[in-house]
Amino acid sequence: MERKEKQKPSLSSPLIQVCEEDGLGNGRDRIHEKGIRRKEILEEVKKQLWLAGPLISVSLLQFCLQMISVMFVGHLGELSLSGASMATSFASVTGFSLLTGMASALDTLSGQSYGAKQYHMMGIHMQRAMVVVLLVSIPLAVIWANTEPILVTLGQDSDIAAEAGKYARFMVPSIFAHGLLQCLDRFLQTQNIVFPMMVSSGITTLLHILVCWVLVFKSGLGSRGAALANSFSYWINVLLLALYVKFSSLCSKTWTGFSKEALHNVVTFLKLAIPSAVMVCLEMWSFEMMVLLSGLLPNPALETSVLSISLNTASTVWMIPFGLSGAISTRVSNELGARRPEATHLAVWVVLFMAITEGLLVGLVLILIRNVWGYAYSNEIEVVKYVAVMMPILAVSNFLDGLQCVLSGTCRGCGWQKIGAFVNLGSYYLVGIPSAVLFAFVLHIGGKGLWLGIICALIVQVLSLFTITIKTNWEHEAKKATERVYGSIVPVEVVS
Structure with a gap:
């Protein structure tokens, strides 16, 4: 009986106290971890x-x-x-x-x-x-x-x-x-x-x-x-x-x-430089091709003028996600080089959130100014009205372009230029331009159809790059970055 009583824990037994302390401790740890996580996110936002x-x-x-x-x-x-x-x-x-x-x-x-x-x-x-x-x-x-x-x-x-x-x-x-x-x-x-x-x-x-x-x-x-x-x-x-x-x-x-x-080691540089160039050129050339195709539409003067205005507008607002793209490529490459895969992962999610926010805000502005923006380029009512129709399409295009831009920046930071080149080739030349031709010349949607083809390309591009990004093993990428850095290292003393 005494032995049983001794085994029976009381309210003041050490076992209960430890459990209570552990529970409180875990709670404090969770709060502390959330505080640290929030601080890390805010720090990453500031850096970017x-x-x-x-x-x-x-x-x-x-x-x-x-x-x-x-x-x-x-x-x-x-x-x-x-x-x-x-x-x-x-x-x-x-x-x-x-x-x-x-x-x-x-x-x-x-x-x-x-x-x-x-x-x-x-x-x-x-x-x-x-x-x-x-x-x-x-x-x-x-x-x-x-x-x-x-x-x-x-x-x-x-x-x-x-x-x-x-x-x-x-x-x-x-x-x-x-x-x-x-x-x-x-x-x-x-x-x-x-x-x-x-x-x-x-x-x-x-x-x-x-x-x-x-x-x-x-x-x-x-x-x-x-x-x-x-x-x-x-x-x-x-x-x-x-x-x-x-x-x-x-x-x-x-x-x-x-x-x-x-x-x-020029060959080492070219292995990244050539796919990098292909990646950029394939995308830029497809937009220029849209302007050339617009000259083959009925009323080519109107179509070319409006598409040129649209392209100029899109290029201007694209500078915002392009800045974010430069920021994330720097953050990703720096953190991978420093072998900090968790920080890299956080940086990617932060920039995606920022790109979504920017895309929604800029898209809203484009839609709000759609009826007056055409006057900045022309006094022709026909041109102004056509530009107003194009602006919501541009808003969608800018949103998707912002996402692909930061995902492409992630690619450059990781050294995935070859993957990016293949994605761009498939997105723009197997999907985008054929879709543009179909919408514009077969379904007779005109200049709007050409831009809808670009949107189809952007959808494929964003989905492809996003899938690659979320399936990435950042530990492995950090190891590859270390191998790349030390594989091309030059002793300090040989540098004049």
């Missing part, structure tokens, strides 16, 4: 906004250079405007998009090296990228110099082709500067140095307005002056950033001087 804000500004300011030049040329006459617009589009398709894509390989290589604290490798990667893009720019420059015969061969009006050819020849110096600028941008972005990029782009844009005015109206060069102003402004931007990298204490660890090691 800190990166994305300046990157959005940089994208808009650099986008404005071409637009400002075309606006100045517009005051010279309709033929000059048509030629400059066509040359700008041709330059984007055949040069700028390709070099931007190739330089984005640095999102992976430099970002993961920075996360792994292999700082000296960042300068090596940038130099290697610069050598490659400069070599690639040489044949592209030859193509630009022969813009007129190429456009005539493609069936364009001979007068417009001649004007475009003249404009493109004077833009040739800008292609070399553009490639170098993209490399410098990625070098700074991947080490979270974004405000100097914003300041440099702002100074360049302000100077560009003055230079355009002088070269277009005062020098007697006309449209050639606007093209020359583009080249001048790109080189000024490159010079400003190069001086910052050279003399800033923030870059003292990542820029250790020129090195012959940049000429080694």
